[in-house]
Amino acid sequence: MTPDFTAAITAGGRSSRFGSDKALALLRGQPLLRHVADSLQGCPERLLISPAGKYVLDGWEIISDTRPGEGPLAGLEAALSRSSTEWLAFTGVDLPGLTPDFWATLAQARTPDALAVLPLDSEGRPQPLAGLYRREVLGRVTGLLEAGERRLKLAAPPEKTVLVSGLSPALRNVNTPDDLAALSSELKP
Numbered sequence: 001m002t003p004d005f006t007a008a009i010t011a012g013g014r015s016s017r018f019g020s021d022k023a024l025a026l027l028r029g030q031p032l033l034r035h036v037a038d039s040l041q042g043c044p045e046r047l048l049i050s051p052a053g054k055y056v057l058d059g060w061e062i063i064s065d066t067r068p069g070e071g072p073l074a075g076l077e078a079a080l081s082r083s084s085t086e087w088l089a090f091t092g093v094d095l096p097g098l099t100p101d102f103w104a105t106l107a108q109a110r111t112p113d114a115l116a117v118l119p120l121d122s123e124g125r126p127q128p129l130a131g132l133y134r135r136e137v138l139g140r141v142t143g144l145l146e147a148g149e150r151r152l153k154l155a156a157p158p159e160k161t162v163l164v165s166g167l168s169p170a171l172r173n174v175n176t177p178d179d180l181a182a183l184s185s186e187l188k189p
């Protein structure tokens, strides 16, 4: 099924724990950013939140941060402001295990009342950096940012967030070179 939601990858981070730009670090010969983008390639609209000129990703529109350096919650604000569909798939550069099936599973879990659909990680916690967000959370996100809040996990109210289990293998997150080395060695035949 063709996705009916906009894709957004927030890519304005400094990779300080990784030590070099992790979006461009290679896993199986492809940059991490490419792995994430491939999982969302079927989306009708594709947005990359990053400084102009930093990345080239064919078919993706580069959107500048409205609040540069303020973290992924600000990236979500920029993405929701530009998205023209009701739902937005929002993620980062460092989750190379995401797949089209992952996003389809989240999309199927949407309910009429939901404002967000988030997967549960291996410890049973919602992972807000690989979720679907309804466009109407934009007002709340802007309110949080204006109040000095930066935690992405507060973007949608818990009582209107659908949580999906069984997806944790797709949520391997790369923050350090050791994380990438562990992932590479697991994937070797």
Ligand SMILES: Nc1nc2c(ncn2[C@@H]2O[C@H](COP(=O)(O)OP(=O)(O)OP(=O)(O)O)[C@@H](O)[C@H]2O)c(=O)[nH]1
Pocket: 010, 011, 012, 013, 014, 015, 016, 017, 018, 049, 050, 065, 067, 068, 069, 070, 071, 072, 074, 075, 091, 092, 093, 094, 129, 175
């Ligand atoms: N648009 C935007 N994205 C951000 C910003 N800060 C972090 N991100 C992105 O949010 C995602 C998750 O953030 P982190 O894992 O903390 O990445 P990071 O901030 O580059 O790495 P550290 O410096 O080690 O914390 C990554 O895709 C980052 O590129 C920002 O200020 N603006």
Ligand SMILES: [Mg+2]
Pocket: 013, 014
């Ligand atoms: Mg960070």
